[in-house]
Amino acid sequence: MYKYHGVIGFGVAMFSIEELLKMHGEAEREVYLDLENSAPVAPEVLEAMLPYFSEKAYGNPSITHKPGWMAYDVIQRALENFRRWLGASKAEEINFTPGETEANNLALIGAAQGNKRKGKRIVISAIEPLSILHVAEHILKPLGFDVVKIPVDEEGFINLDALDEVVNGETILVSLSAVNHEIGTIQPLREAVELVKDRRPEAVFHTDASDAYGRIPLDVGRLGVDMATVSSYKILGPRGIAALYVREGVEVERLLEGQLGTQRLWPGVENVPLIVGFQKASELIFKDFDGKTYHMRRLRDRLMDGVLNSISGALLNGPREERAPDNVNISFLGCEGEALTIELSLRGVYVSSGSACTRRLLQPSHVLTAIGRRPEEAHGSILMKVSWLHSDEDVDYVLRVLPEAVERLRGLSPLKEG
Amino acid sequence: MSRVPLPYGPRILELFRNPKNAGAMEDATVSAMAGSPICGDVIAIYLKIGEGDVIEKATFESYGCAANIATASILTEMVKGKTLREAWEITWRDVAEELGGLPSIKFHCGTLAVGALRRAIRAYYEKRGKPPWLPEEATLEEKQALEAERMGEILSRRMGGGDVERSPR
Numbered sequence: 001m002y003k004y005h006g007v008i009g010f011g012v013a014m015f016s017i018e019e020l021l022k023m024h025g026e027a028e029r030e031v032y033l034d035l036e037n038s039a040p041v042a043p044e045v046l047e048a049m050l051p052y053f054s055e056k057a058y059g060n061p062s063i064t065h066k067p068g069w070m071a072y073d074v075i076q077r078a079l080e081n082f083r084r085w086l087g088a089s090k091a092e093e094i095n096f097t098p099g100e101t102e103a104n105n106l107a108l109i110g111a112a113q114g115n116k117r118k119g120k121r122i123v124i125s126a127i128e129p130l131s132i133l134h135v136a137e138h139i140l141k142p143l144g145f146d147v148v149k150i151p152v153d154e155e156g157f158i159n160l161d162a163l164d165e166v167v168n169g170e171t172i173l174v175s176l177s178a179v180n181h182e183i184g185t186i187q188p189l190r191e192a193v194e195l196v197k198d199r200r201p202e203a204v205f206h207t208d209a210s211d212a213y214g215r216i217p218l219d220v221g222r223l224g225v226d227m228a229t230v231s232s233y234k235i236l237g238p239r240g241i242a243a244l245y246v247r248e249g250v251e252v253e254r255l256l257e258g259q260l261g262t263q264r265l266w267p268g269v270e271n272v273p274l275i276v277g278f279q280k281a282s283e284l285i286f287k288d289f290d291g292k293t294y295h296m297r298r299l300r301d302r303l304m305d306g307v308l309n310s311i312s313g314a315l316l317n318g319p320r321e322e323r324a325p326d327n328v329n330i331s332f333l334g335c336e337g338e339a340l341t342i343e344l345s346l347r348g349v350y351v352s353s354g355s356a357c358t359r360r361l362l363q364p365s366h367v368l369t370a371i372g373r374r375p376e377e378a379h380g381s382i383l384m385k386v387s388w389l390h391s392d393e394d395v396d397y398v399l400r401v402l403p404e405a406v407e408r409l410r411g412l413s414p415l416k417e418g
Numbered sequence: 419m420s421r422v423p424l425p426y427g428p429r430i431l432e433l434f435r436n437p438k439n440a441g442a443m444e445d446a447t448v449s450a451m452a453g454s455p456i457c458g459d460v461i462a463i464y465l466k467i468g469e470g471d472v473i474e475k476a477t478f479e480s481y482g483c484a485a486n487i488a489t490a491s492i493l494t495e496m497v498k499g500k501t502l503r504e505a506w507e508i509t510w511r512d513v514a515e516e517l518g519g520l521p522s523i524k525f526h527c528g529t530l531a532v533g534a535l536r537r538a539i540r541a542y543y544e545k546r547g548k549p550p551w552l553p554e555e556a557t558l559e560e561k562q563a564l565e566a567e568r569m570g571e572i573l574s575r576r577m578g579g580g581d582v583e584r585s586p587r
């Protein structure tokens with residue numbers, strides 16, 4: 001049993017997670033909307049993965065025996081499928097990594113180190129995920145790279161004029177997410193790529209497309225990006241697996257050294273069951289892309305409009321148009337986000353918040369403050385993502401429970417809505 | 419910079435779910451507030467004070483996390499029936515212990531609740547004359563409350579925060 005040792009006054013308090021979970025009781029319904037932070041795998045995905053743990057293809061794909069060749073075959077097929085789904089030219093341009101964080105680290109550090117002879121400037125935006133932002137600020141900057149952050153507008157769109165200004169002859173790498181992970185802004189990525197390539201053809205263009213993949217059309221060839229990160233769990237695949245597309249000819253150094261297998265940029269034994277799961281989750285979406293994304297968009301709109309129409313003092317974070325079909329992010333004034341996530345958890349609805357309190361940081365979400373939300377607005381934000389597995393009944397339940405939760409917490413507050 | 423989930427104790431969760439003494443008090447003798455909405459933490463304490471400076475009734479309001487609500491609520495339970503002098507002696511550690519422990523990252527909720535209470539006690543004696551046991555200097559909890567408010571102002575200036583209307587008198 002896991003125990004937390006919280007040091008207090010004169011002794012040590014023992015908190016039992018089990019007791020905490022027991023207090024939740026049986027919720028009338030459970031609706032998991034925290035797909036930003038983790039997700040259950042779709043039942044079909046689990047079914048597809050199971051035989052690969054101990055029944056078949058459990059060998060190392062680099063070794064010459066039957067289980068190894070079977071694993072090799074699975075990986076080759078997967079690489080070809082991902083090549084097709086991403087619009088890459090060659091299967092070898094796909095690299096599996098153990099997650100979005102690792103893929104983004106590989107992309108940024110690997111391309112910066114691989115191109116350092118050509119210049120020092122690295123351009124990102126103010127609203128990139130922390131696996132871009134912190135890598136740029138805490139790893140690349142101390143290594144002597146010149147990291148420049150471009151601002152975004154109040155809906156989270158990157159400022160193309162600012163991009164135009166900062167891309168210079170020293171620029172070696174630009175990393176801009178295709179879709180913002182918190183507020184769902186779909187960036188004008190093609191214009192950004194054209195602008196960068198026009199100014200500085202040698203610059204490597206990376207995009208974290210983890211919130212675009214499987215939700216908006218994405219074709220790395222047509223976009224003209226040099227590298228793209230796509231992640232598995234955000235489309236109901238397993239955690240612990242992602243892919244980094246690296247266009248042939250782009251110089252990227254490995255972060256880790258060890259036994260190289262089928263993956264040029266990531267040593268170690270390939271994780272066949274997770275690759276199969278990621279592949280299955282992708283296949284489920286791409287065989288009915290329009291139907292699945294239409295379903296998400298419809299549920300998103302019902303949830304978004306339902307909340308905004310029934311709760312006063314609610315602000316939509318991010319754009320209404322040009323928004324990812326799964327993303328709902330709303331700030332509730334006079335309501336603190338951590339308390340709201342717990343209140344909702346007790347009612348079976350699982351979400352996350354941009355509040356400083358849930359993040360263990362002193363400041364609220366950097367994305368929300370970058371789009372101009374005041375700290376007290378960011379503290380009351382809730383992020384929800386719908387998937388193709390969610391139903392209208394799930395949305396109905398959230399629309400019933402969320403107003404009650406907000407009302408109860410506001411009722412406790414000494415602050416009036418500003 | 420980690421995001422380890424807060425394993426709140428059952429007592430905190432219970433008080434969060436069913437807080438005791440919640441709400442503003444219409445006939446309060448004195449009230450005070452501590453914290454800043456910019457930091458996401460505000461506690462208001464209301465006291466009804468009777469004969470012999472005994473606290474007859476105490477209520478709270480809270481804008482903040484689950485621990486914030488629970489600490490304010492437990493403090494209003496703890497002071498009931500106590501004299502102001504006895505209530506003054508309650509520290510944030512006492513509050514944390516009464517809750518069965520407080521995660522270290524939430525210690526400030528305890529200091530904020532006690533800070534608000536001590537402000538209310540000071541406000542009460544402002545009109546009546548300071549008793550000898552009441553220290554001139556601000557205590558740890560009062561300083562921490564001030565610190566939180568100062569940080570709120572800095573954040574507000576830096577990030578463009580606005581005014582928020584407050585209800586207690």
